[in-house]
Amino acid sequence: MKNPRLIFAFIILLTLISAFVNLPGNIRLFNFERSFKYNPNYFLQKYNFSKELAFRQGLDLKGGVSITFKAEVEKLPTGERDKALESSRVVIERRINLYGVSEPLIQTAKVNKDSRIIVELPGVTDVKAAINLIGATAQLTFWEEAATVSAEVATSSAYPINADISGLGPLKQTDLTGSDLSSSSVVFDPNTGTPQVQLKFNSEGSRKFAEITKRNVGKPVAIVLDNLVITAPSVNEAILTGDAVISGNFAQEQAKALSTQLNAGALPISLSVLEQHVVGPTLGQESLQKSLLAGIIGFITIIAFMVSLYRRLGVLASIALLIYALLNLAVFKISSLTPYGITLTLAGIAGFILSIGMAVDANILIFERVKEEMRAGKGRSSSIELGFSHAWTSIRDSNVSTLITCVILYTFGTGIVRGFALILAIGVLISMFSAITITRTFLRLVYK
């Protein structure tokens, strides 16, 4: 790719693509409002792409709840801790989805010997309800039919809420619970090959289960998870072995999910709150708007400064900078389609603004060097080539040291520090690319 015209065409193409990616569904600026039908999401939807292209905003911008739980895994044998933690995450995710929160973020983390679950719920402000929803351990219970059920039991919070819908009569809770379960797994019916969920009780559970099945032959026993009847099979004969199978019309994925959930019930981890933040939505939006305004003003100031300092070169640098900013924003937006979505927080925006500073620095380094070569009496185009190659070592060395700092920050930092490091690192990488290709190609074309 020695041909600058070819590279130039490539840059223009890249710019157009990122400009398109950054195109919002509609623009609103004071009284001016305009929506674009052919925005990127229009095409994603058209081709049945399930994810949406968007800037993912952190809680400090959008408002919401962030809670860090400590998972009490100490009581469990070391080998089962990871499994228990993962089961808890699955349970929490299911509960949150039932609750109807969009874009929840549920992560597990290990810090030193602690196991943690971090839950971020954008748009939620009732942290108490959130903690109640998440913090309760997944409770597996078994219910049998009762002749009558007192009003007190029927309205208690433990009573299965879908008992009536499932076509069951009045129910009463047995003494068998998830803590009597030793494990659960997916098995396949040897005759039909359909997936089933197998339950294995411990000795205490086996005894209780045997008694329940003995007195309920011919009657249904409801298996209830978190107040929901999952299935209510009829007992054919008393089961004495402590093994039970939940058959139903499960798809394999469903059976696996149920088994995972039952395991979480079988291994209840209690969660305690280590850290919580609530940010009101107005506060966050205000910060975002102010930071954006500041960013735009800062950008204009840079352009004015560069143009007054370097005249024509400054104009080129400003265009290169504009492309740089577009590329960066496009990367942030595209990342939302991948599992590694970049979340923009206030600290992240600061990192972005700093990376703009470093991108400007690369340009200044090159221009100062070019000017120097010209002062030394070299011709224009050789000044550009020499200036560029001399500036390059400084750009490389300084940016690599910034990248090293970013890696360290990402490794040791938590939360906002990590977001900052990630965005700064992306910015530095793109700025190196922009210095090598964009600025150089512009210089070559203009001063040929």
Place this chain on the structure above:
Amino acid sequence: MNIIGRKKLYFLISLLVMLPGLVSLALYGLNLSIDFTGGSRMIISFSKNVSEEETKFISSDLEKRNIKVLSIEPSGKTAIVRTSPIDERQNSEFNKDLKAKYREAIQEEFSTIGPTIGGETTRNAVKAVFFASLLVVVYISLVFRSVPKPASSIRFGISTIFALIHDVLVVVGVFSILGHFLSVEIDALFVTALLTIIGFSVHDTIVVFDRIRENLGKNVNASFAQVVNDSILQTIGRSLNTSITVLLVLFALLLFGGESIRWFVVALIVGIASGTYSSIFNASPILVVWHEWSQRQSK
């Protein structure tokens, strides 16, 4: 301009700038936020300007629940309250009382950080600064391994770290003073600022050092001090222009950005100004002092 010749003056200026901060650090220490110490922080907004009546109500209502109130900072219609850790039940009871007394009052923000996480943040911050510095020395020593003798690449690395420590001390010192007199807190964002400053300071220093390396190869006959001085003068335009650009953006953030990042931006402004100074007037002169000292030793 002879910067190297007046190096003692520039070292003295650095010392004078750092001194008040260091004294404040020794006397008052740092005003650490709940990010490090653990505790709760909330922002409450009222319908009118916060007066003594509201702050009294807040502190008495919290204290009757055995919560230690550390500070209540009124600012216009909002009050920032810092306390020992409050759990969710205590907070909802407090909110009930608050609503009963002031119908319009809203708890805009509420954070609780357990002491475990607080201690961890501190350890992580110290670790990050330490390892980042260490790796930077290693990287610079590696990149500059080709400097012609008798200059040594490890000296370049260590001089960079001196400049870096200078900048960290200036910023931490300034924030110790701000913390004591304006109750500005050191929080997780401040650590981010500090690490940015480290990155920038090293970035700036490397550009000057890069020039020194280049010139050492070219001017074999000039003295080391002369080469360093020339290199500083050749890069000073770039150093100032870059810093001015970054500072312009930061001032825009300071003036128009939200309140939540105000002190973060102040830390960056102080640090980047200091970083520019130290890369020109500290890092390279230290290199010369070291070089001349080792020359005398070998004679």
